[in-house]
Amino acid sequence: xxxxxxxxxxxxxxxxxQKHVTHNDALMRLDALIHLVVDxxxxxxxxxxxxxxxxxxxxxxxxxxxxxxxxQVALFEDGGWTFLTPRSGWQAWVADEEEHNLxxxxxxxxxxxxxxxxxxxxxVNATADTTNRLAVSADASLFNHAGSDHRLxxxxxxxxxxxxLLFQSDWSGRAEFGxxxxxxxxxxxxxxxxxxxxxxxxxxxxxxxxxxxxxxxxGQNLLVNGDMAINQRGFAGGVLAAGAYGFxxxxxxxxxxxxxxxxxxxxxxxxxxxxxxxxxxWGLSSFAGLPLSLSVEELAGGSLSVAIxxxxxxxxxxxxxxxxxxxxxxxxTGALQIRLSPSAGAVSFARIKLERGRIATGxxxxxxxxxxxxxxxxxxxxxxxxxxxxYQAGAAASRQSIGLPVSMRTTPSVGFSVSQEINVQGADxxxxxxxxxxxxxxxxxxxxxxxxxxxDAIAFDAEL
Numbered sequence: 001x002x003x004x005x006x007x008x009x010x011x012x013x014x015x016x017x018q019k020h021v022t023h024n025d026a027l028m029r030l031d032a033l034i035h036l037v038v039d040x041x042x043x044x045x046x047x048x049x050x051x052x053x054x055x056x057x058x059x060x061x062x063x064x065x066x067x068x069x070x071x072q073v074a075l076f077e078d079g080g081w082t083f084l085t086p087r088s089g090w091q092a093w094v095a096d097e098e099e100h101n102l103x104x105x106x107x108x109x110x111x112x113x114x115x116x117x118x119x120x121x122x123x124v125n126a127t128a129d130t131t132n133r134l135a136v137s138a139d140a141s142l143f144n145h146a147g148s149d150h151r152l153x154x155x156x157x158x159x160x161x162x163x164x165l166l167f168q169s170d171w172s173g174r175a176e177f178g179x180x181x182x183x184x185x186x187x188x189x190x191x192x193x194x195x196x197x198x199x200x201x202x203x204x205x206x207x208x209x210x211x212x213x214x215x216x217x218x219g220q221n222l223l224v225n226g227d228m229a230i231n232q233r234g235f236a237g238g239v240l241a242a243g244a245y246g247f248x249x250x251x252x253x254x255x256x257x258x259x260x261x262x263x264x265x266x267x268x269x270x271x272x273x274x275x276x277x278x279x280x281x282w283g284l285s286s287f288a289g290l291p292l293s294l295s296v297e298e299l300a301g302g303s304l305s306v307a308i309x310x311x312x313x314x315x316x317x318x319x320x321x322x323x324x325x326x327x328x329x330x331x332x333t334g335a336l337q338i339r340l341s342p343s344a345g346a347v348s349f350a351r352i353k354l355e356r357g358r359i360a361t362g363x364x365x366x367x368x369x370x371x372x373x374x375x376x377x378x379x380x381x382x383x384x385x386x387x388x389x390x391y392q393a394g395a396a397a398s399r400q401s402i403g404l405p406v407s408m409r410t411t412p413s414v415g416f417s418v419s420q421e422i423n424v425q426g427a428d429x430x431x432x433x434x435x436x437x438x439x440x441x442x443x444x445x446x447x448x449x450x451x452x453x454x455x456d457a458i459a460f461d462a463e464l
Contacts, residue, residue: 036092038073041101041108050076057092057101057108058083071108159183168193184359189213195320201359205291210359212321218364219355222277222292223338224249224374226352227264227365232381237261240271245463248375249275253339264350265298272305272341276464277354278409279336281377287328287336294338295323295360296349304347307339308332308354314343323360335464373406378463380404380412386431386455387420392445395425399442404460408436412462422452429453433460 039047041057046065054076058069065081066074072083073092086103091111094101100111110120121128126135143150156163156179164178172193180186187200198212211217228247235245237260240252247261250273257271279287287309294306296315299322304315306324309332313324328336338354351363365371382402390398404412414431421429428444439460445451 036073036090038092038094040096041092041094042096046074046081050081052076057094071103154178182358203357203359206357208357208359210357210361212359212361215362215364218361219353219357219359220282221364221366222282222354222356223275223352224378225371226354227350227363228261228266229264229368230372230375232375232379240273245379246273248379251275251463253341265348266350266352267301267346267348268340268342269346270342272339274340275338276335277338278464279334281374286333288330288332289327290356291325291327291358293323293325293355293358293360295321295353295355297321297351297363299347299349301342301347302345303343304349305341305343307337309336317347321360321362325358325360376404376406377409378461380406380408380460382458385419386441386458387452388429388441388443388454389450389452390443390445391449392451394445394447397428397442397444398451399440402431402439402441402458404437404439408460408462409464410462411436412460414439414458414460416458417456418453419456420452420454423447423449424451424453429455431455431458436462 036055038055038057042059043056044059044061044066045063046056047054056066056074058066058072058074060070062069069083072085073090075082075084086108088103088105090103092101092108093099101108102111121130121133122135124136124138126137128135143152154163154165159182162178162180164176164180166173167175173190173196174193175187175189176196177187178185180188183204185202185204186198188196188198190196199214201210201212202208203210210219225248228250230248231246232248233245235247237246238258240246240257240259242252242254242256244256245251246257246259253272253274255271257273258269259271259273260267260269277287279285284290292308294308294315296304298319299315299317302317304317306313306315306326308326309328311326311328311332313326315322315324340352353360353363355361366374386400386402388398388400392398411433414433416431418429423446425444425446429442431439431441433439441453441455443451443453
């Protein structure tokens with residue numbers, strides 16, 4: 001044996017010449033290793049001007065004389081570098097960190113959190129790892145005040161990250177609260193640790209509280225006929241020309257659209273659909289500067305491109321209700337154009353909702369009669385026909401009033417067809433609109449006697 005088994009100190013050999021050299025070498029190593037102090041464990045290159053007190057723990061990626069010496073102890077002695085391979089339990093004080101480190105067999109780690117740098121991992125009756133760097137196994141944990149107050153802080157890197165408290169049952173998540181994926185405060189629950197449901201959400205900007213999982217507490221939908229259940233025009237699905245309305249309040253954008261409806265599921269195969277939204281309908285002068293969240297259910301087939309006024313974004317396909325928040329720009333005044341289109345290929349989705357604030361809530365259908373009245377503010381098609389059948393003098397007219405069921409957005413235009421004409425003077429018959437609330441049908445007799453005209457397919461239109 002030529003070296004000691006623990007510190008690898010050189011041993012004197014029998015009959016060895018210049019024994020003082022070997023003895024002094026052993027003393028130098030003892031001088032360095034006993035109460036070992038190294039300058040750093042992160043300096044990859046040897047210092048330019050080392051001294052006899054220079055010592056380092058070589059980090060991975062060492063260069064120069066330190067190359068290939070990761071985790072070894074480098075000592076500068078007799079004008080050169082000596083490298084020692086550590087053994088489990090070796091200890092060193094790292095001067096630039098002011099930390100006590102020990103070699104655990106595979107890595108150098110801080111021995112205890114003696115300074116502000118703390119320990120890399122800390123386990124209390126548990127084993128910490130690189131993810132759970134603090135692990136505690138106990139019946140309870142106490143964080144007490146030191147004087148008066150005590151605040152527990154959870155910090156995340158950015159808005160899209162998470163800072164939350166997660167509650168588990170047999171290592172499967174059941175409840176979570178905090179900032180989960182955005183900067184709004186949320187409380188979520190899960191039955192299986194996989195599917196999560198927002199129970200409560202608080203808008204970070206306004207403090208507004210939403211209960212997304214409670215239908216009775218859903219936010220007001222600023223879109224009319226968001227489920228496309230009202231279809232006064234009898235649109236059967238398929239191609240819509242640019243600017244043409246299909247299901248009530250929804251029209252094709254420039255370039256047209258191709259869409260169909262099955263139950264509550266809309267399939268938008270190509271093009272884009274648009275709904276102009278009046279701020280005045282909801283008691284506002286403008287939507288400019290007001291955060292708005294658009295959401296859909298069960299988005300499949302690809303991403304959905306969304307435009308709210310001049311602002312655009314994308315909703316990724318997924319189950320449940322998916323949302324996007326955009327804030328209309330200063331120039332987005334007047335009727336706000338809401339535009340939906342597939343990012344690529346065909347997409348399907350259901351129950352479109354637009355609401356104020358950054359938090360999307362669940363779908364809540366308005367009563368059918370209310371939704372019908374909102375649709376009829378823009379377009380109304382009376383059932384059946386209006387029939388005028390009278391006995392009248394020649395050149396005299398007969399009228400029949402038509403009361404519109406709701407005051408329309410503005411004085412509407414009207415379209416109709418005529419059948420069953422008897423004794424009509426030329427083409428002097430028709431439907432005239434007096435105001436957003438009233439209209440009348442009339443017919444003028446050609447000669448004394450019975451005069452008759454039936455007006456079919458009447459449609460009043462005040463769409464934007």
